[in-house]
Amino acid sequence: MYRQLPYLQAIAKNHLLVVIFFENTELRELTDKVTTTTQEIFDKTIAQKFAYEKKLIVNELNKFGIQTILTEPQHLTINTINKYLEIKARGLL
Known part of the structure; x- marks a missing residue:
């Protein structure tokens, strides 16, 4: 993530950037x-580690003002709509 962060921040300067992460079901x-x-x-410990690391990445991007969606693939549509409504309510668009 840290290698890509400068690029994501550069995009986020001029655009409202939303990064979508899929939870591995x-x-x-x-x-x-x-x-x-x-x-x-x-196996359970390793799976928890991977899930935790993904959540850390989401939190880190949020700290830099980059919007994120962490969702299961089957809930992508509803979570994307909810994020859009949240962004509109916060006046970011």
């Missing part, structure tokens, strides 16, 4: 799963 299933074996615990 298979990883979420792993994180919600009840674990019993050592391998399952390992």
